[in-house]
Amino acid sequence: MRRPSERRVVLADVARLAGTSEATASRALKDDPRIGVPTRAAVRAAALKLGYVPNAAARSLRARRTHILGLLLDELSDPVHGKVAAGFEEAAAARGYAVFIMTGLHDPERERRALTAFLEHRADGIVLASCVSDPADVHARVAADRVVFVQPDYPALADGAEPPPRGVLRSDDPAGFAATVRHLVERGYERLAYVGPGVVSSDALRRAAAADAVASYGLAPMRYIDSGLDGWRDASTAARAIEEDPPDALICYDDKLALALLDALRATSLRIPGDVAIAGFDGILPAHQSRPRLTTVDVPSVELGRRAVEMLLATGRDGRLPSSEVLPVRLVVGESTPPRRARSAPEIVGQAVPSRRGASA
């Protein structure tokens, strides 16, 4: 237990106790082969005895490497971002990097401040997950070989750019939505609708991907239902709009929204999935446990976080990041999108109020 009066143990103390110079002590502690084995042992022992803890600030000041990685994301409490963060932290820790995490909350000003913090602390690498700022602004502040974009909302950073961008990592969301649409079409759904928050820019991409798929099947253009920004909490407005004019199936921006809708639609006369099928996106755990089980798309969120670290730390000798990557996604069919023609008996699964009757067959 360190008393206020005791000064912090510094390298000089270790060196003194070990009977060497600071230089030797420093090298010994990092197992420099130029230092003899006995000396190394002596320094080790001294450090241990004194409870020496090197000062990272001093070290990185001289070494020009901080072993710090910065991660910027929207919301830590969001399951998807939480998984990205978990994968990121795990991979970083495994490689001996500490992780700065800051949240942007869709606020450009907060993002700017977060970036400033990363830069002041001289993070060795920065990962921007779903940032709302302009990548050009970002690149004006951060060297291109030090920043990786994960799930960028910017079409410009996606495919088709010339030259192929580096340092961009994302999951194949368009393919996921295409798979969802295909699944629905194969199951006999025709009038599809997309529900999303609108303002989030990745929403436009997902919606467009679904719309493209719908068009490719020759179906009528997909209806768009605005869930609003807080549709994740209160989806009742969207639920009423759906009740008024129910489509055959709903394609949701993400699982969080789908689950909120599932909940809100209980208050309507609609039976789910009997009257309206519903599909989500992300593959978060509650989606797999909901009732009915949600048809959704598993996104490798943890893997995204992990790969982001690997990309950052894999700059080749040309000092450039590996080229961009797209991680595959996987459609998971649940009970929320049953074959449409097969429905003959009334669905019980989607009933609104739990039964309080006695035992029933």
Add this chain to the structure above:
Amino acid sequence: MRRPSERRVVLADVARLAGTSEATASRALKDDPRIGVPTRAAVRAAALKLGYVPNAAARSLRARRTHILGLLLDELSDPVHGKVAAGFEEAAAARGYAVFIMTGLHDPERERRALTAFLEHRADGIVLASCVSDPADVHARVAADRVVFVQPDYPALADGAEPPPRGVLRSDDPAGFAATVRHLVERGYERLAYVGPGVVSSDALRRAAAADAVASYGLAPMRYIDSGLDGWRDASTAARAIEEDPPDALICYDDKLALALLDALRATSLRIPGDVAIAGFDGILPAHQSRPRLTTVDVPSVELGRRAVEMLLATGRDGRLPSSEVLPVRLVVGESTPPRRARSAPEIVGQAVPSRRGASA
């Protein structure tokens, strides 16, 4: 866009451009009143023009303050921990602190390494959420006025210690479980069972709190059902055990487990809540959206994170942390615990659970 050839801009460059010394430039940038207004403006302009970004390592080396806070938790992808992290990050950012987040994953060795990282980076404060290490070991490494324990699993750090501990922050879980038991008793449930992972140490506390409450109502001792460590993913084993000999109601360690059980019990002949009622704990979003809606206890997780920051930064002039705090929780009655008999019991929906603040008895 910074080219590799351009050297990083340092304070000396700013000073040169502004025509002052480094000392003056440094003071000007932090609005030292001793520096004349024109000089301050000149330095400001020079810094802006050069795109100067101060080096946090150099600054904190000399200033002996890093403006870094460390947060150690079990799993970032866990909803509860995610909310704690979110509150923590938000409060820290608002006060100009950067946040190191590391995960322990219930592994003492990882926790040790995380603590080492915090210490090497000289974090101004450290928050340990649900760490599995011995607090004594922690205090041997970290000054007592620099670390806050959130939701400690250690009875020794809870109430009753003498002198009252400082730097301990938790929610009133015992009161929450007591409220759940009371609710179940009032609704006519008699044979209660507790389901938990067993090995997690906070499990013992929760179980004990529930058991105490059960005893206080003169009911038979509560049965214990082991969910296993990965009961959050696969609760089928526990579900089979429940089906074999169903209690009246299940009190679960947390919502995650309750939801998994809810899901697993669908594969049994039991109807929920008709045959067996079920209650969770934590108040995570999916619990409020599940079907049936889960009776649970809202825990102020975000607030825990926020308060942790405030406690860390509120050390008085005696250099000591504020005394420990217990945040109140709130029972939320859902559909998973309907009245069991015809006799109607008083509704206590949304009633706040009486809770004590501070460590004073």
Add this chain to the structure above:
DNA sequence: AGCGTCCGCGCAACCGATTGCACAAGCCAC
């Protein structure tokens, strides 16, 4: 014995900011 190597280690500069202290003006009063 003489000479070239190699090994192990220390000197001192350096990373980039902060800060105690001193000093130079400018101003007033005597």
Add this chain to the structure above:
DNA sequence: GTGGCTTGTGCAATCGGTTGCGCGGACGCT
């Protein structure tokens, strides 16, 4: 004109490690 003050700046030490370079001694070889 000189002393006492205030005001605005600069010098240089300092924080705690890292690292280029050089030096002394042990060792091998002729």
